[in-house]
Amino acid sequence: MFDKLLNTYTPKMDYKGSTIISGMFKSHFDELSLLKEKCKEESERLIVEKPDEKAFRFSFNQSIKSMESELESLVNIDKNALNSLYRTVTEDASIWVLLSGLIGSITVGASPIITAGAGVTALSKVGTTALNLHRKNKGMIENSEWSFIYHLSKKNV
Secondary structure, eight states: OHHHHHHTTOOOSSHHHHHHHHHHHHHSHHHHHHHHHHHHHHHHHHHHTOOOHHHHHHHHHHHHHHHHHHHHHHHTHHHHHHHHHHHHHHHOHHHHHHHHHHHHHHHTTOOHHHHHHHHHHHHHHHHHHHHHHHHHHHHHHHTOTTHHHHHHHHHOO
């Protein structure tokens, strides 16, 4: 089970790949231990049920599919982050009000201080939203049993 999950993300075992794996073992050992424990618990759950061979294969494949789905969502968290930021920013009414104020102050020739204030406020709201999403994603990565594979996938680009 462990090997099947890692197979997609493990680098080729050439010099570069072995350097990546060695570095990962050193810098992410605790995360690797969590991943091994998750796979061990799932394997034990399947064995405790004592299914016949056909039922075991089915249960094993279902477990792998479920785990791969969880893993896929974490590995792709960076790809989804920009879409999430765009959605959050475009759905936030306060950002639209701030942008309207900025555009309005520019078009009516308002004082540069008012225009600058509106611009800074609008950009800081967007920046704060982006930072909050980044922290949320980082927390999801750090608290996941899949974080070892997430980091491995980033090294193995």
